[in-house]
Amino acid sequence: MTDIIDGRAVAEGIRTDLGESIQTLKDEGVTPGLATVLMSDDPASETYVSMKQRDCEEVGINGIHIEIDPEAPAEELYETIDDLNEDPEVHGILVQMPVPDHVDSQQVLRAIDPKKDADGFHPENVGMLVAGHPRFKPCTPHGVQKLLESVDVDPEGKDVVIVGRSNIVGKPLANLLIQKAEGGNATVTVCHSRTDDLAAKTRDADVVVAACGVPELIDGSMLSDGVTVIDVGVNRVDADNEKGYELVGDVDFDSAKEKASAITPVPGGVGPMTRAMLLYNTVKAAGEQADVEVELP
Numbered sequence: 001m002t003d004i005i006d007g008r009a010v011a012e013g014i015r016t017d018l019g020e021s022i023q024t025l026k027d028e029g030v031t032p033g034l035a036t037v038l039m040s041d042d043p044a045s046e047t048y049v050s051m052k053q054r055d056c057e058e059v060g061i062n063g064i065h066i067e068i069d070p071e072a073p074a075e076e077l078y079e080t081i082d083d084l085n086e087d088p089e090v091h092g093i094l095v096q097m098p099v100p101d102h103v104d105s106q107q108v109l110r111a112i113d114p115k116k117d118a119d120g121f122h123p124e125n126v127g128m129l130v131a132g133h134p135r136f137k138p139c140t141p142h143g144v145q146k147l148l149e150s151v152d153v154d155p156e157g158k159d160v161v162i163v164g165r166s167n168i169v170g171k172p173l174a175n176l177l178i179q180k181a182e183g184g185n186a187t188v189t190v191c192h193s194r195t196d197d198l199a200a201k202t203r204d205a206d207v208v209v210a211a212c213g214v215p216e217l218i219d220g221s222m223l224s225d226g227v228t229v230i231d232v233g234v235n236r237v238d239a240d241n242e243k244g245y246e247l248v249g250d251v252d253f254d255s256a257k258e259k260a261s262a263i264t265p266v267p268g269g270v271g272p273m274t275r276a277m278l279l280y281n282t283v284k285a286a287g288e289q290a291d292v293e294v295e296l297p
């Protein structure tokens with residue numbers, strides 16, 4: 001029997017646990033605050049930030065949302081970030097990616113105060129993660145770790161193949177999984193578009209994480225029996241329905257399910273966890289900035 005990993009349920013459990021920490025902070029007079037900044041008219045990005053704001057409301061985090069015209073000069077975004085860095089009611093800042101082409105995304109990430117970097121993308125935080133002392137784990141990789149834990153898959157000693165080498169998912173996840181720490185100690189191979197014979201790599205894996213943004217690239221023929229499959233992809237493909245699209249992952253779910261012992265669906269797998277771990281980082285940031293000890297799930 002294949003275990004279909006319910007990301008919505010795991011995320012709900014994390015939100016419930018975070019509720020207690022948020023109450024601890026409130027008892028000390030601190031309401032955690034998260035600012036989301038959107039400089040894009042991409043409908044998917046708009047959906048993600050509005051979901052993040054809704055999550056904040058649900059758990060009692062003060063959500064502040066700022067929209068910047070995607071045609072505006074980059075300076076408008078930097079000035080907004082400067083203001084948020086100075087605002088004591090804002091503990092976490094997130095700039096929704098991608099930003100428009102005329103904006104240098106690396107400069108954006110460097111502009112955010114590393115102590116308020118709810119995404120964990122600032123070079124200082126990336127360095128801490130690689131050195132094995134993460135301050136803020138990036139949300140999607142952290143969510144993947146939590147999903148593996150939820151089905152008792154301990155990466156220790158396992159062969160994990162990550163398909164995709166992005167700064168948001170592939171690279172930080174590889175670093176987390178090789179760490180000498182709980183949820184780590186795996187042997188990790190990072191594959192990408194120039195990997196020769198991808199199927200030979202994925203077939204050798206105990207755990208496959210697909211994070212390449214190519215709809216249904218990984219199918220059952222590329223997997224071994226008993227593999228755990230984590231699908232990070234959330235791709236909108238044209239469909240003959242009211243919305244005009246449907247969501248599919250980077251994994252062909254139906255054929256992969258026949259091989260996997262556990263697999264995440266899309267939607268309802270990794271996506272909700274990305275959002276839950278953002279709340280986690282915001283609560284952690286608020287606790288550290290206010291010098292209040294909070295328990296984290």
Ligand SMILES: Nc1nc2c(c(=O)[nH]1)N[C@@H](CN(C=O)c1ccc(C(=O)N[C@@H](CCC(=O)O)C(=O)O)cc1)CN2
Binds near residue numbers: 098119247269271275
């Ligand atoms: N600043 C950031 N930008 C981006 C990140 C990020 O972590 N930080 N990651 C991705 C997208 N992403 C986060 O913003 C994200 C993707 C998917 C979901 C999600 O909840 N998906 C749902 C379906 C949602 C829908 O109906 O469309 C699911 O999979 O069930 C949340 C966040 C790029 N940018």
